Amino acid sequence: MAYKLEPLERSFGAVITEINLVNIQDSDFDSLYSDWLKYALLIFPQQHLTNEEQINFAKRFGEMEYDISELSNVKKDGSVRDPSNDDYVKMLKGNIEWHHDSTYMPIQAKGSVFTAHTVPSSGGETGWVDCRASYAALENEMKEKLKNLNAYHSYEYSQKERYGHKSKEESEFSGYGFDVDPKPLRPLVKTHPETGIKCLTIGRHIYKIPGMEDDEARSLAKELEEFSLSNQEWIYHHNWKKGDAVIWDNRCLMHQACPWNYEEPRIMFHSRIAGDKSSELALNH
């Protein structure tokens, strides 16, 4: 192995140094991919990737759902967006709630590469939680209850209805995934297609569970989320430095953005790796 790996003192995650993500040899990439499956979150301090380098790195992990998207509160003209009345900022605030990416799309994302370009003086961390560890620790009775339960996921519900987005025509925010129809139905417990490890698929986008009243469904989703957040060994928050890059496995981790002083600029770039249809396609698509 031609790089240095230090596991986080958690149930998941590792920091990797002595590597340049721009030119990884194939043999090193094979071991990096295995480490990614094992640790689910890899952190690469101080890589300073350009957008093109980021996309090329992400593409080594699979087909892309989309190449790159700027997650930022800075407008094209360089001014900071109005924190109180801007759909982009509402989207950034919505990301504070724990979620997996693209559970509201027909195909859930496989993973994401995320890089820091401008960071605020404090706050703005990204957090992850290990849904393999939390599933494994559930009582048998709960595991039995979850066995045959599925949940509908909707970004239209989790963002538009709850954060008061304007209509598509009036908003600069694209509303990616708002109009997916039918809303995807996913098992609450999935088996990871590459590791075979069971994990929870939960988070903010759940809004209905067939066979349950909506209140009951949302409180079950909340209970599973709170249980996943009940052990500090399953959670890690990264305090970004400009130039850091990470890649996470979206099939078994949830993540959240942390708030910061929205008067300060924060510019991040996100590349989303597409899920494999054979394992990440919703049951009803």
Ligand SMILES: [Fe+2]
């Ligand atoms: Fe996200």
